[in-house]
Amino acid sequence: MMMNSEHIGRYPFTVEPFSEDYKGRLSWGFLGNHLLRCASLHAGSHGFGYDEMQETRHVWVLSRLVVELEEMPRTGDKYTVETWVSAIYRQFNDRLFAITGESGRVFGYGHSVWALIDMDSRQPMELEALPDGGFSSAVTDRKIPIKGPGRIRVKNTIPDCTLTARYSDLDINRHVNSIRYIEMMLDLFPKSLFDSHRVKRMEVAYSAEAYFGDRLSFFKDDGEDGSYAVEVRKQDGTPVVKAVITFDKEA
Amino acid sequence: MMMNSEHIGRYPFTVEPFSEDYKGRLSWGFLGNHLLRCASLHAGSHGFGYDEMQETRHVWVLSRLVVELEEMPRTGDKYTVETWVSAIYRQFNDRLFAITGESGRVFGYGHSVWALIDMDSRQPMELEALPDGGFSSAVTDRKIPIKGPGRIRVKNTIPDCTLTARYSDLDINRHVNSIRYIEMMLDLFPKSLFDSHRVKRMEVAYSAEAYFGDRLSFFKDDGEDGSYAVEVRKQDGTPVVKAVITFDKEA
Incomplete structure (x- = not known):
């Protein structure tokens, strides 16, 4: 397969005031929304x-998102999100991201996995079996130097907290926004951890949708090496989201 | 006083995917952040x-924010935020906003009140007594057709809910973000209300800062004519934010 660089989307951003966390770095909420927006634009x-x-009653659904950062941009920093489709297999496609700054600076990388769902049957499409090769002509074999998504297991059976999905958690699909879960999960951690550490890697697996009024319970395993596994379940026990969040000592 | 139209800042935006609420309209969180960003840029x-x-160890603090909308922009809509200083009096200045679309379309208006706080004494500056007239040369007498901020009283003494301020609620000043309170207050209302109504007017009075770990209780009076008064208090009873949120039947 050739490197089709014309199939790499490039989207420039600047870290705007009021999009930072308390440490003056772009918030995970804004970064995550920008990644989804770039995926959609591309x-x-x-x-x-x-x-x-939508015209054929299909919708893209995010299944996995991994973001690993050497550094999170600060207010005023310019950054470019590059994104491309790197693989199509069975019911999924892989979309990768590179987040770079000026003069070759690298902020980090992302790996996402998407399924195309038939809105009527609620079943995922066989992407390799689509007419005319489906989206295979868009596939670009550029690699990124981070580990892709792995298996996530959470053993704790006592929730850290429980909250109810409300108006501001929902997006246009009437589900809790994929990125909002990342904010909710970061909110499980104490200030002391954020003061001394940064979030280096965020790996999220989405398995079900939550709706207005759903009670969400958050289970967390305190891991080794600064990694924490988190699982979000609905009131009936359905797993909604799992994640591994890896913290790194602030330089 | 002359109309100094060169003292009106004009900032264009487009409603981007992933910035909408579940009804496909720009979320109050995004709109609010854009208004604060425009205030800052201007x-x-x-x-x-x-x-x-900052160079003289002063910081602008938002005291009141009123936003009244004829319509909230939808995905893809272009809108322009115009902002200007309309008055300086004692320890406050008034900054107004007009939010307009293409071909003379009006989305709505905003009225904000700001104080300039000395970071060392924590006291507000007397804005009319600043050297060289302070910011008086920026004052522009353009009017807007909405009511400014009024007095807000909440009688209910039983909280609707209590939550703890967490990492993703904070901004670069290490306080709960002014706009985040708006999201928190909107989250007090049921889906049935949002399904049939839109938020027409949001009036917020900020009186104290909340920090990481503060327990915030939300008291709500169900008003007449679709208006609700909300008060947010800290665990020690300190009032942090009051608001009146006015809903209007969806056309």
Whole structure:
């Protein structure tokens, strides 16, 4: 397969005031929303965006998101999100991200996995079996130097906290926003940890949707090496989201 | 006083995917952050922004925010935030906003009140007594057709809910973000209300700061005519924020 650099989307951003966390770094909420927006823009510019898929009653659903950062941009920093489709297999495709700054500076990388769901049957499509090769012409073999998603297990059976999904948690799909879970999970940790550490890697596995009024319980295993595993379950026990959040000592 | 239209800041935006609420309208969180960002950019371009004030150890603090909308922009809508200083009096200045779309379309208006706090004494400055007239040369007498901030009283003594301020609630000042309170207060209302109504007017009075770990209790009076008064208090009873949120039947 050739490197099709014309199939890499490039989207410039600047870290705006009021998008930072208390340490003056771009918040995970803003970064995550920007990654999803770039994914959507890139898919749209290649003819398989949200609007095009809606026409045949299909919708892209985020299944996995891994973001690993050498550094989080600060207020005023310019950064570019590059994104491309790196693989199509069975019911999934892999979309990668590189987040770079000026003069070759690297902020980090992302790896996401998406399924295309039939809105009527609620079943995922076989992406390799789509007519005319589906989106295979968009596949670009550029690699990134971070580990992709792995298996996440949480053993704790006593929730750290429980909250109810409300109005501001929802997005246009009427589900709790994928990135909002990241904020909710970061909110499990104490100030002392954030004061001395930064979030280096965020790995999230999405398995079900939550709706307005759903009670969400957060189970957390305190791991070794600064990694914590988190599982979010609905009131009926359905797992909604699992994650591994890795902290690193602040330089 | 002359209309100094060169003292009106104009900032264009587009409603981006992933910035909408579940009804497909720009979320109050994004709109609020954009208004604060425009206030900051405008103050900066006139020499009294965050950075310039920091040099003499002063900081602008938001005291009141009123936003009244005829309509909330949808995904893809372009909108322009215009902002200007309309009055300086004692320890406060008034900053107004007009939010307009294409071809003369009006989305709504905003009225904000700010104090300039001395970071060492924690006291507000007498803005009319500043050297060289302070910021008086920036004052522009353009009016807006909405009511300014009024007095807000909440009688209910039983909290609707209590939550703890966490990492993702904080901004670079290490306080709970002013706009985050708006999201928290909107989250007091049931889905049935949002399904049939829109938020027409949001009036917020900020009186104290909350920090990481503060327990915040939300008291709500169900008003007449679709208006609700809300008060947020800390664990020691200190009032932090009061608001009146007015809903209007969806057209």
